[in-house]
Amino acid sequence: MKPLTEQDIRSSFVNCSKGEAKRLFVPHDLADRPWDVLDFLGWRDPGAPDRSYLVTERSGGPVGVTLRFPSQQRGFMHRSMCSLCLTTHPGNGVNLMTARKVGPAGREGNSVGVYICADLACSLYVRGKKLPGPGARFEESLTVEEQIARMNGHLSAFLDRLHS
Numbered sequence: 001m002k003p004l005t006e007q008d009i010r011s012s013f014v015n016c017s018k019g020e021a022k023r024l025f026v027p028h029d030l031a032d033r034p035w036d037v038l039d040f041l042g043w044r045d046p047g048a049p050d051r052s053y054l055v056t057e058r059s060g061g062p063v064g065v066t067l068r069f070p071s072q073q074r075g076f077m078h079r080s081m082c083s084l085c086l087t088t089h090p091g092n093g094v095n096l097m098t099a100r101k102v103g104p105a106g107r108e109g110n111s112v113g114v115y116i117c118a119d120l121a122c123s124l125y126v127r128g129k130k131l132p133g134p135g136a137r138f139e140e141s142l143t144v145e146e147q148i149a150r151m152n153g154h155l156s157a158f159l160d161r162l163h164s
């Protein structure tokens with residue numbers, strides 16, 4: 001994806017208030033991120049462990065989503081496959097995160113859940129640039145290009161659900 005600035009990122013969020021988008025944590029090393037191998041930039045909030053964020057590019061420009069780790073889900077994870085990149089991680093390598101829906105539906109408390117790699121490095125896993133930990137399973141008959149397309153399809157479907 002195209003490199004983004006902090007300002008691009010802050011103005012891209014679709015499911016939080018402008019005030020939240022202004023205050024939330026944005027990584028300081030944006031210039032050093034491997035943008036050419038990222039389909040989305042995902043990061044965790046070091047000051048709020050239940051929060052993660054992702055920003056991707058859609059036809060209308062960058063789209064950012066705030067994600068929360070629901071407190072009642074803490075502890076044992078019986079499912080550990082990322083629903084975006086389909087990497088299976090051992091232990092807590094995959095988190096169930098929820099994203100508030102866009103607009104009135106979100107303000108009424110509606111959200112969409114997604115199982116996602118805890119480090120949000122899906123783009124790197126599908127390209128083999130980062131390997132999941134010992135015990136991980138990643139069996140794949142598709143080419144890297146096909147896996148990237150599939151991941152982007154899942155990501156796009158997730159983002160569409162925020163508007164439904």
Ligand SMILES: [Zn+2]
Pocket residue numbers: 082083084085086087116117121122125
């Ligand atoms: Zn993933």
